[in-house]
Amino acid sequence: MQQDEKIALCSLAIDRRAALKATYNAIPIECHPHQLIERNGTVYLRAFNPAKSRLETDDAALGMFHLGGLSDLSLCGYAFEPLPPAAASTQRSDDKVLVSL
Numbered sequence: 001m002q003q004d005e006k007i008a009l010c011s012l013a014i015d016r017r018a019a020l021k022a023t024y025n026a027i028p029i030e031c032h033p034h035q036l037i038e039r040n041g042t043v044y045l046r047a048f049n050p051a052k053s054r055l056e057t058d059d060a061a062l063g064m065f066h067l068g069g070l071s072d073l074s075l076c077g078y079a080f081e082p083l084p085p086a087a088a089s090t091q092r093s094d095d096k097v098l099v100s101l
Contacts, residue, residue: 003043006067009075010036010045011099019076020047025069032080034062034087036098043067043098048083061087 001009013020013033021030031047038044046062062083082101 001071001073003067006070006073007036007043007098009073010067013075014099014101016075017079017082017101019078019080020073021076022070022073024065024071030076031063031065032082034082035100038096038098039092039094045070048080048087064091 010020010033012018014036017032019030019032021028023029029049030051031045031049033045033047035046036043037046045065045067047065048061049063052063
């Protein structure tokens with residue numbers, strides 16, 4: 001899948017609040033996409049990974065997934081509940097938000 005196809009599928013998932021499944025750096029993942037951002041000319045998917053181990057005291061947070069590391073990308077077929085807006089704010093002032101919930 002080419003990068004423009006990945007961007008289109010991630011954008012659709014964000015618009016529909018649809019969970020995605022993929023392989024990320026050879027590891028199967030499922031994620032809840034919230035944003036596509038560009039940082040230093042590289043596109044990243046900011047998404048919540050519900051399977052990630054967290055301490056009970058840790059707040060849910062979005063992870064950064066380099067689009068080039070994602071393969072076998074597809075919709076899961078169900079919607080997710082987005083994280084609060086504060087969790088989805090950009091992390092750096094020079095991040096360019098391409099698509100967001």
